[in-house]
């Protein structure tokens with residue numbers, strides 16, 4: 006059981022969100038359904054129109070696919086996307102699940118494929134390592150069609166909920182694979198929600214981590230959208246990791262958290278402890294930016310209707326800014342992946358080219374053509390065209406003056422700004438507005454242009470001289486997927502300093518009021534790489550005809566489409582709701598119907614992150630569970646509450662996260678942290694709970710990490726008693742099959758305890774040796790019984806896994822050494838299992 010085990014130990018609240026399966030995007034919503042001639046609503050099941058003439062015209066011009074391929078390209082783009090999913094490599098049951106897919110489902114589902122339309126019902130994605138990612142050809146309807154498919158469907162739902170698998174579009178799995186993440190890396194995921202790629206990054210960090218230990222690397226997952234941050238927290242909680250910080254910033258202004266001179270002086274004089282790191286720089290950066298999302302058309306067909314060229318044009322500058330910030334936060338020698346789920350060169354090759362130009366030789370585009378050879382991809386384009394208001398533009402000099410507010414020189418292959426364009430603003434990368442303020446928002450306004458350039462293809466074509474062929478574009482018809490774009494950068498040296506003029510044109514894309522500390526610094530800061538960063542300076546961009554931001558983001562929702570209703574969101578980071586007597590300045594807030602005051606941290610709306618240093622409580626926990634000294638608690642525990650008397654949850658953080666947190670404190674809390682660490686201890690509030698000498702129980706998320714380090718409150722159950730616990734949830738001491746177990750249980754101190762499965766029925770050492778095959782659950786020792794503290798779905802999943810293992814090995818120790826009584830109960834258990842599992 007690895008520290009970041011995943012798969013075991015999630016809260017009921019969290020599960021609720023994963024139970025929401027993705028809405029059927031191929032079904033029109035009520036608001037979308039149209040009225041027929043009689044004024045009656047057409048059926049809500051009418052499929053979306055899967056065509057858009059502007060789309061066809063635009064992409065035929067771009068030459069993303071050859072004219073001969075066009076028909077097959079568009080045909081595949083109109084078909085629903087096959088489902089894909091990934092096995093969590095750090096799950097305890099990773100191997101079981103893979104072999105269930107390879108040996109059970111692959112054969113049994115094959116028998117169900119009768120229409121001959123697809124060769125394989127399910128198959129591993131050939132380019133994903135170790136058969137961990139799978140593609141299924143079944144539609145939702147088909148999955149409900151017959152018994153075998155229903156069983157498969159249930160399997161997918163349950164394992165996704167538990168965290169053993171993640172439903173994720175196949176091409177969305179690609180970018181992290183090119184990041185080459187190692188367990189000691191510090192990784193920044195700049196636009197991370199809803200978090201499928203963050204989950205992958207964490208798996209990479211955790212690869213080959215021993216049970217009870219943590220990797221030395223960490224991930225910071227950031228997103229500008231608070232609600233989507235909550236999705237991200239839910240998604241990554243399934244990983245049970247102490248090596249993650251979730252932040253909520255505009256990625257283009259992500260803080261660099263470096264110590265200034267004053268801090269350095271203070272630390273020299275011993276006033277402050279020198280932190281292990283002095284600036285937040287990363288070995289790896291994932292820059293999976295917001296985009297127009299037309300690569301997800303097969304999954305989200307409503308994009309057919311919404312698509313227009315302005316969606317991509319309007320995002321280009323933001324994408325450049327985010328990527329530039331990523332590069333500036335990257336260590337020299339580090340790697341950054343830039344990716345979008347858009348096919349549009351303006352959001353892809355044009356952004357990559359602009360980054361290369363701005364970085365002036367400090368970075369290189371990596372040729373990754375020999376990596377993942379089985380992944381079919383196409384080289385990046387060297388030439389493309391820009392379309393604006395129905396006009397085809399070959400170079401920036403063709404852009405009419407009044408459109409220069411929305412079209413940047415960097416959108417064109419040469420990237421030339423042409424000095425004859427007086428309004429060009431080198432900071433924003435955009436031209437200024439027309440004097441009369443006309444923003445030219447209508448197609449009909451083309452005739453108003455001063456010196457209009459005739460829309461013609463005979464103008465000279467621009468061709469980029471940069472090695473853009475090293476980028477990769479994945480197109481749907483090559484391997485029956487969605488579309489994606491990926492570029493890999495390597496940082497060779499610090500970035501050159503950029504001379505900055507005052508920014509004349511600024512429009513906030515995300516007016517996220519909370520994304521600012523109480524006090525803003527006006528000064529322009531220069532980070533270690535020489536890039537100026539002014540936190541108060543949101544470099545502007547105009548979105549003249551972009552779909553609303555919300556529309557764009559909706560289109561971006563990953564296949565794990567989760568419930569975004571804020572009222573149903575994670576309560577993990579909710580205020581600890583403390584009473585603050587006498588604090589009348591901020592005014593009372595009504596929290597859950599009670600008048601309570603919330604002590605704010607530095608960031609409005611976010612609970613403070615506080616190191617938990619209450620030695621009395623920590624010592625009581627250590628003594629109660631017999632936590633050995635080799636497991637460091639001191640300096641690794643944090644809470645979200647300044648008042649230690651009212652702390653409900655204590656989180657555990659890895660060394661790496663601790664280093665970042667210490668730096669963040671010394672740098673003035675620049676990071677707006679929405680979630681940090683692994684929930685390890687929870688205050689026991691129930692009546693019976695208060696009778697325990699220890700006020701805190703071990704949370705199911707924290708148990709895998711703590712397991713090898715606890716020496717007290719431990720019981721080892723025979724297979725049959727273990728199964729009974731999972732099955733019946735509460736068992737009286739006298740009712741255990743193994744009477745000695747019942748006696749030992751009765752002698753434990755009241756409160757939380759841990760029950761290990763004694764697979765072989767031989768006497769386990771005390772405490773038991775923990776390895777990757779160890780199975781243990783958190784329980785509660787009451788006055789007369791033992792109760793399981795595991796959610797129903799976890800119990801069910803564990804029962805099924807144990808049953809499977811018993812079925813596989815006829816002579817497995819699970820069966821071999823059970824007593825006659827246990828064998829009898831096993832029959833009963835199997836019958837019950839059939840009822841539970843269906």
Ligand SMILES: C[S@@+](CC[C@H](N)C(=O)[O-])C[C@H]1O[C@@H](n2cnc3c(N)ncnc32)[C@H](O)[C@@H]1O
Pocket residue numbers: 177195196197198199200201202203227228229230233254255256257293294295296515558561563
């Ligand atoms: C393509 S999605 C990311 C998908 C994610 N990487 C995954 O694999 O699950 C883009 C994300 O960028 C976020 N976003 C948009 N503008 C942003 C900004 N300025 N800074 C940070 N995040 C932003 C959106 O909220 C959205 O969640």
